[in-house]
Amino acid sequence: MANLKQIAAELSLSVTTVSRALKDGPEVHPSTVARVKEVANRVGYVPDHHGRALKTGRTMTLTAVLPMETSDYLSDLAKLPLIEGMTLAARQTGYSLSIYSTTPDDDPVESMRRLLQARSADGLIITRMVSGDPRIKLLLDQGIPFVTFGRTDVDAAYPYVDIDNEQIAYDATRRLMGKGCRRIALQLLVAKDQASAARLKGYQRAMAEAGLPIDQSLIGHGTFTMESSAAWFDRLLASSDPPTGLACANELGLLGALHALGRRGLEPGRDVHIVTRDNTRLSRFLPANIGVHSIDMAAVGHKLIELLEDRIANPLGSVATVLFEGEFDPGEQVGPEEVGVSQILKK
Amino acid sequence: MANLKQIAAELSLSVTTVSRALKDGPEVHPSTVARVKEVANRVGYVPDHHGRALKTGRTMTLTAVLPMETSDYLSDLAKLPLIEGMTLAARQTGYSLSIYSTTPDDDPVESMRRLLQARSADGLIITRMVSGDPRIKLLLDQGIPFVTFGRTDVDAAYPYVDIDNEQIAYDATRRLMGKGCRRIALQLLVAKDQASAARLKGYQRAMAEAGLPIDQSLIGHGTFTMESSAAWFDRLLASSDPPTGLACANELGLLGALHALGRRGLEPGRDVHIVTRDNTRLSRFLPANIGVHSIDMAAVGHKLIELLEDRIANPLGSVATVLFEGEFDPGEQVGPEEVGVSQILKK
């Protein structure tokens, strides 16, 4: 209930002076500042979001646009540490984080328009970038600060945080080759998105360098839940020339694949070699011999917010980009040659 | 950029009339309503959140206060479908959902005070209830609508959504007894919170009814990540009189326990019987014989938002409470007698 007017009345000061005192304005006498702060503290004054937003245009809210799965099954656990990292980072600097979920039915551009119109955020985080993503132009035109999670092939400069999916897929494929695999299956999360495209590119590069043919039937697209992954991999195992290596999209894809293997009495590391992305370190606890690559998604979330706040503070500054490489679990050798294992933040 | 003033100017109307027309006020002529809406639509008008909030006090924002893990490891995957359910439900009715994360260092009451002062939400969802939770009194005093996820022993009426933890733990314990277990280990997530207390109560009731003694050393408290769960269960297995049954707190606790078992060459369903809570259905895909109880957390999130919106619309109405029971995976028999397996929503 406490507002500037009440504090001003209590101290027989003007609202203006109180407002200035609370932000240590140099125009107001130090002893007055102290008195004001004492009262503000006592009555538990916190500036009203909306009054301030209306006047300054700043809302102290950041919005993350996240795709939500509508199926019964989860498909991406990494979103949880990502959200945690973002909310904590935002809170540290006085921002609050709002989650705007989009469903597969939504038109991404149209729902973004709505979001922009409501002017309820100082900045946006957008994810699931697609090739030539139209949202980037829209956001640049509107002049609202934003950071994307994932790069895309758009002819414009914008800040992003990305995962070096191409390199990771390349390394993963070479690891499998190092175990002697020649027929390597690849799980891709969503057909159109930029992350999957990058993974595919890394896979293709590794295969081409090794002179191995690419069998399209070994490349799986789709939202891999545990169930669909199990069904997909089971189908591959049932074929006349089954894969001997598999690169999983994430921990849930892995669980599905392991399930399919188990049903056939096959073992990872013996019958089929597996490398997986796993940002929750869940696969470390499975009794299975698997190569694991993980990224600290909370750090990614942190970085996204950090870049966004930089952008808000300095909208015309140079565009920062960060690439996360993550690391393969130590103790494993990559095939032909070593790959770097340290987490690199490249500006 | 579009606001009421611009629309009014374009149509040579007053701002008041435009405002009324847009919400189908009976005072304004139908043809005017049509003209106004046409223009509003064309320029993509969306009411400014803050202007409206300042005037009406309604922000169209709901805030969920969620504890965030600060360790490297996840400890509660169920939060993800919960968040998904809440954001989707909120969006359906025009609300947006803001996530306010608290860390273990935070004073729950103090950070709640801050949150209330900022008046940035029309209602709150709070979680991780503790015995005699002081936040309830604070919220009731402030008169802000809220719904808790979890009941607690406070002498006041408030709306909540809860999981019937006591019954679930009771049933789980009896299931293990049905497999012949007499020494049953119990994993509890957080010592003080209400959910763990209820689980403990269900466990104790089942043990008492069966005339079995309770060994405190078999009851584990703490934030069970995969690692800590593995360490804890390993210690139990190493003891002179190890447990033959285990009720896990969640899927991650399960993975840790399975890891501990695997290292000793033991098998679930043979050497130790395991029942677990698993709201992600992850354990179904593990090659292990485990009893699984799951709850549709997205539905829980949905319900939380629904009750909160009811509360906002009707702050003085009767207090609604919902209890989720979830279900054990079908095909398994409980020990001495059957337990109900259907999901029951009890008002």
Added chain:
DNA sequence: TTAGGAAATCGTAACGTTACGATTGCAGCG
């Protein structure tokens, strides 16, 4: 023809904040 009244529209104020220019009080100086 005009008073009465309903229908439609308008003007003003207010929510809480901040920006900006105006005003006050006072010490120092010629």
Added chain:
DNA sequence: CGCTGCAATCGTAACGTTACGATTTCCTAA
């Protein structure tokens, strides 16, 4: 003693919206 200049404080307006009462328009009935 009056003026200048600075430090401290104040007053007003505005952000976009809505509530409420005032005002205009226009139709109907005496």
